[in-house]
Amino acid sequence: MPKKEIVTYPNPLLKKKSKQVTAFDNKLKQLVSDMAETMFAAPGSGLAAVQIGVLLRVVVMNMSKDENENKYLELINPVISEEEGTQVDEEGCLSVPEYFTKVKRAKKVKVHALDLNGNELKYEFEDWSARVIQHEVDHLNGKLFLDRISSLKRNLYKKRRKKELREQKEQKAG
Numbered sequence: 001m002p003k004k005e006i007v008t009y010p011n012p013l014l015k016k017k018s019k020q021v022t023a024f025d026n027k028l029k030q031l032v033s034d035m036a037e038t039m040f041a042a043p044g045s046g047l048a049a050v051q052i053g054v055l056l057r058v059v060v061m062n063m064s065k066d067e068n069e070n071k072y073l074e075l076i077n078p079v080i081s082e083e084e085g086t087q088v089d090e091e092g093c094l095s096v097p098e099y100f101t102k103v104k105r106a107k108k109v110k111v112h113a114l115d116l117n118g119n120e121l122k123y124e125f126e127d128w129s130a131r132v133i134q135h136e137v138d139h140l141n142g143k144l145f146l147d148r149i150s151s152l153k154r155n156l157y158k159k160r161r162k163k164e165l166r167e168q169k170e171q172k173a174g
């Protein structure tokens with residue numbers, strides 16, 4: 001299970017819409033296992049395939065209770081079919097390094113998704129896990145949590161990120 005490099009903002013790939021999975025083969029299994037490995041190594045709460053450069057509608061969610069556990073759930077072609085209530089909490093993203101801010105999300109969601117064999121499954125998520133799946137489905141639609149905050153905050157982050165990238169480049173050059 002090789003760990004993959006995570007695509008980070010402002011890579012234009014993160015704005016692309018991912019495609020439906022149609023082949024439930026070993027390649028898909030390998031993708032899911034690579035994604036899980038990458039998520040645990042980061043570590044992160046969830047990961048969408050686009051974050052390792054694959055534009056397919058595949059999500060993994062970290063279901064571990066502590067860092068000794070490597071439990072995850074894979075959702076293929078996930079669709080949020082119902083939303084209920086609201087929650088506001090701190091959110092971050094492995095593709096948006098070192099930035100956390102409050103984001104409003106639905107409190108409860110119902111999700112339809114396929115498993116690795118193409119069987120349809122239904123899930124209900126609440127609170128933290130509801131936040132994670134909403135964040136990951138956004139990724140599949142080319143959206144980041146930065147698109148859900150005020151333009152003022154977003155622009156401040158963009159400036160900071162540009163500066164960070166410039167400094168990293170200068171360090172490498174020097």
Ligand SMILES: [Zn+2]
Nearest residue numbers: 092093094095
């Ligand atoms: Zn993310």
